[in-house]
Amino acid sequence: MQKTSDVAQLAAITKRMRRTAIEMITEAGSGHPGGSLSAAEIVTTLFFDVLRHDPENPHWPDRDRFILSKGHCCPILYAVMAECGYCPKDQLMTLRKLGSIYQGHPDVRFIPALEASTGSLGLGLSLGLGMSLAARMNGGKSRSYVVLGDGEIQEGQIWEAAMAASFLKVDNLVAIVDYNQIQLDGFVKDIMSLEPLGDKWRSFGWHVIEAFGHDIAALQSAFGEASSMQGKPTCILAHTVKGKGVSFMENNPKFHGSAPTREECAKALQELA
Amino acid sequence: MPAKTKYDLPLGAATREAFGKALVELGRTNPNVVALDADLSKSTYTAGFAKEFPNRFIECGIAEANMIAIGAGLATAGKIPFAASFSVFALNKGFEQLRVTAAYPNVNLKVVGTHSGISIGEDGPSQMSVEDLSLACSLPGFTVLSPADEAAMIALVKLSAEHVGPVFIRAGRPKVARIYEAGQRFKIGQAIELVEGSDVTLIATGLLVAESIRAAEALEAEGISARVIDFHTVKPLDREAITRAARETGAIVVAEEHLADAGLGVRVAQVVAETHPAPMEFVGIQNTYAESATPEQLLDKYGLLARDVAAAARRVVKRKR
Numbered sequence: 237m238q239k240t241s242d243v244a245q246l247a248a249i250t251k252r253m254r255r256t257a258i259e260m261i262t263e264a265g266s267g268h269p270g271g272s273l274s275a276a277e278i279v280t281t282l283f284f285d286v287l288r289h290d291p292e293n294p295h296w297p298d299r300d301r302f303i304l305s306k307g308h309c310c311p312i313l314y315a316v317m318a319e320c321g322y323c324p325k326d327q328l329m330t331l332r333k334l335g336s337i338y339q340g341h342p343d344v345r346f347i348p349a350l351e352a353s354t355g356s357l358g359l360g361l362s363l364g365l366g367m368s369l370a371a372r373m374n375g376g377k378s379r380s381y382v383v384l385g386d387g388e389i390q391e392g393q394i395w396e397a398a399m400a401a402s403f404l405k406v407d408n409l410v411a412i413v414d415y416n417q418i419q420l421d422g423f424v425k426d427i428m429s430l431e432p433l434g435d436k437w438r439s440f441g442w443h444v445i446e447a448f449g450h451d452i453a454a455l456q457s458a459f460g461e462a463s464s465m466q467g468k469p470t471c472i473l474a475h476t477v478k479g480k481g482v483s484f485m486e487n488n489p490k491f492h493g494s495a496p497t498r499e500e501c502a503k504a505l506q507e508l509a
Numbered sequence: 510m511p512a513k514t515k516y517d518l519p520l521g522a523a524t525r526e527a528f529g530k531a532l533v534e535l536g537r538t539n540p541n542v543v544a545l546d547a548d549l550s551k552s553t554y555t556a557g558f559a560k561e562f563p564n565r566f567i568e569c570g571i572a573e574a575n576m577i578a579i580g581a582g583l584a585t586a587g588k589i590p591f592a593a594s595f596s597v598f599a600l601n602k603g604f605e606q607l608r609v610t611a612a613y614p615n616v617n618l619k620v621v622g623t624h625s626g627i628s629i630g631e632d633g634p635s636q637m638s639v640e641d642l643s644l645a646c647s648l649p650g651f652t653v654l655s656p657a658d659e660a661a662m663i664a665l666v667k668l669s670a671e672h673v674g675p676v677f678i679r680a681g682r683p684k685v686a687r688i689y690e691a692g693q694r695f696k697i698g699q700a701i702e703l704v705e706g707s708d709v710t711l712i713a714t715g716l717l718v719a720e721s722i723r724a725a726e727a728l729e730a731e732g733i734s735a736r737v738i739d740f741h742t743v744k745p746l747d748r749e750a751i752t753r754a755a756r757e758t759g760a761i762v763v764a765e766e767h768l769a770d771a772g773l774g775v776r777v778a779q780v781v782a783e784t785h786p787a788p789m790e791f792v793g794i795q796n797t798y799a800e801s802a803t804p805e806q807l808l809d810k811y812g813l814l815a816r817d818v819a820a821a822a823r824r825v826v827k828r829k830r
Contacts, residue, residue, distance in 0.1 A: 297587060344614045351585065353614040356605060362575045363610055366582020366590075369567060373543070373588070380582075393606075396575035404567070 237320045241285050243452045249319065250280040250452070254481050255508045256315035256328060262501035264332040267340070270491040272312035274416035274476040275383060277450050279304075282381055283316045286459045291321040294349040298376045301351045301367045305360020306385030306414065307341040308493070314338050314347075322349040358391025360384065361411055365401050368409040379408040379463065387419030390428045395440065401469045402441025409469040410462045411442075414449065416478035418489050437471040449474030482507055516726040518719050521687030524680040525623040527659040529554025531666035532591055536562050542670060543583055545569055545592040547576045553593040553623045553680075577603035577620065581610035584617040589670055596622025596638035596679060604644055611675045612648035619669050620645075623680040626766030627799040627807045628716055630682070634798035642714075643771035645677035646744045652697060653744040655679040655773075657718035660689035661741050668697050679715060681766075683804050686719035688739070700747040706736030709822045710754035710761045714740045714773050716813070717764035717792065723815035728822055735822055743773050748780050755785035760825040762790045764818045766808075769793025788828035790821035 240246060254276050261267035283289070287300045304313045311331060318325040323337060330336035337346040341355025352363050364380035371378035384394065401409050413433070421427050430436070437444045443465045447454040455474070462470035478492065479485025482504040485496075496504060522530075535542045536558050543565040550556040550568070559566035567583075569576035573594050580592040592599065599622045600607065611618045625638045645653045652672060656662040662680065669676040688703065695701070703718070704711075704725045713721040718739045725735040736758055738750055754761055761781060763774035774791040781787055792812065799807055808814055 301586075352582075353609065356609045359578050359606060359610055362578030362606070363582040363585065365575075366579040366584075367586045368582075369579065370583045370586030370588050373564060378586075393572075393574050393578070396570075396572040397579075400569060400572065400575060400579070403570075 237291055239284055241456065246281055246284055246452045249284055250276050251481070251508055253280055253312060253315045253319065255505055257311040258482070258496065258501055258504045258508070260311045260315065260328050260331040260338070261495045262498060263329045264495060266332060266495050267311055268308040268493050269485060269496065270418060270478040270488070271306060271309040271385060271414065271416065273480045273482060273485065274449070274478050275309050275414045276312050276480065277452050277455060278383060278412055278414060278474055279312050279316050281452050281455045281459070283320055285456060287381065288377070294322060298378050300378055301364060301380040303352045303354065303360045303364050303380065303382045304342060305354055305382050306357065306388050307354030310342045313342065317347070317349065323347050357385065357388040358393040361394050361397035364409055365397050365406060368406045369404070371408055372406065379410065381410045381412065383412045383414060386413055386415045386417065386424050386430060387427070389413060389430065398437065398440040398442065405467045406469050407465050407467055410459070411469065411471045413471065413473050414476050415473055416476040418478040418487065418492055420492050422489050434473055441468060442471045443468050444471050444473060446473045446475065449476035450480055516722055518686035518688065518722060520684050522659040523682060523684050524656055524659065524662045525552070525554050525682060527662035528621055528623070528666055528678065528680050529557045531663040532558045533561055535667060535670050536565065539589065539670060541587065542589045542591065543567065545576050545580050545590055547571055547573045547594045547598065549594055552595070553621065555593045573598045573602040574606050577606035578610045580618045581606065581616045589617060589619065591619045591621055593621040593623065595636060596625040596641040597636060600638060600641045600644045607648055612650050615650050615674055617673055617675065619676045619678065621678045621680060624682045625679045626681060626716060627794065627811060628681055628683050628766060628804040630804040630807060631801050633801040637799060639768050639794050639798065640771060641679060642743050642765070642767050642773060646776065648675070650674055651744060652676045652742070654697070654741060655714040655743050656741050657715055657739055658685055658688045660691050660693050661695060664693065664695040665697070665741060668695060672697060681716055685716060688718060688722070695741060698742045698745045698747060700750040701739045701741065702736065702750070703739055704735065704737035706734040707758055708734045708760070709826050710736040710738060710758045711764060711818060711822060712738050712740055712751070712754065712761060712773070712777055713764040714743060716766045717818065720813065720815040721764050721818050724818035724822060727815060727819045733822065733826060740773055743776065746776055746780060748784070751777055751780045752784040755781050755787040760788050760829050762792060762818060762821045762825055764792035766813055767793055769795055788825050790825040792818050792821050
């Protein structure tokens, strides 16, 4: 794979990844388009620019770790990992079908290059913390990046992990909250408001960076700032738009967890041309 | 008449204490072994490891779910983590984490639950796990160990570190009878016959192994020859030992300090039903939670003594055709 820090190139890859994710979900007839689209820049920028990883050697011990704690948004992860060469591109359209390695939620039994099987919300930050602690014990450079959903952080275990990570001064751990404001039942502010969210993370001892999560340069700068932090973990509050890039999906709770029709897919692909 | 020494069971260390000792020994030989605890290290005996290997010990505070998933993360990154707490907290509070972050991806995490069963005594039911074997056995891929004494615990902790895959080890609070000599050989999944017998088999685990040996002694005096087998491994089951017991003795009692309808007994019954149907009786806790009292009082009240195992053996022998 060819890594790049060029924003225009990363934006072009991101657009392709969005198209692939939409096509996969349409083909599957079910899935979670909204959160896949909102996390597109985050996942693409990590894999194509930030992460120290090697698809030729997926279990390189000192690699950086990526955990999609909001596992339901795996179409965007699968698209990106396939683009990197971790798993076959020509099977992407088998998502959610019998025998497919592209399971409805990430499953290491089917894709060994995944760092974690996720799907039950609230677990990924603890896993990333464990991986970061192992790296610290080994004296390695490995850092762990955990993408959390905003609705997901209503789970209590996230805050157990947040408390532990700062107490243990784990500075090789980065949480990225995909703050797209929408969860399954509606808007986060109506279901269980998280605000003041930056203050919450700060009060748990984290370094907090707020960024527009579709601004690749802003994400690059945030990841850079995170890697220079010493003695505390970093939380990037990535302000995003659910369904980003497809007009009728944007800010529409319906597309948290329903697949587009073929007609809607065609329209979405036009918009993402 | 077997030698009296066969039934001689002097008091030894608690299995939780033996775990702590084994963990320190493991730490000295294997730098990949790490330990986690949730504010109970003095009770689970991980404190010794923490003192000797402070950089390989993670105090998680009172947050067991987080501890289990951190342990899974450490295991994923190549460590051999032993996460310890009271059994009721490690399994009940950490169950979803055990399922999704350990069992499902088949991660090399070892979980040690101390203070299992009702023999913890005065602290009462909120601290007593009477369902840990059931929960642990319901996790595909998990190995479930339930050592009866110090030597068994030490051997099985070491074997669990060598075994690649998730393991649950059940430990108890009180000092228990010494059944094995130090250095006794164990193999995960291979039950150990402690007393020969031909009329009935007493299959037991943990604290009830000693009670079953004592029951066999009482039964022998009445002319009933009882075989006693220690099932230190509850999963995977030693099917061969069960089938042989059913075939050769024709009657089985399963005894455990656990809910009788959810633990070793029902698992053994499944194998008996599949291979060589035979009458069975079950000694365990009967669909209830216990209460505060001394361990001795509780084992008496809830029917977990040699007397109860012997009574079940007499009943099952009468049911033989």
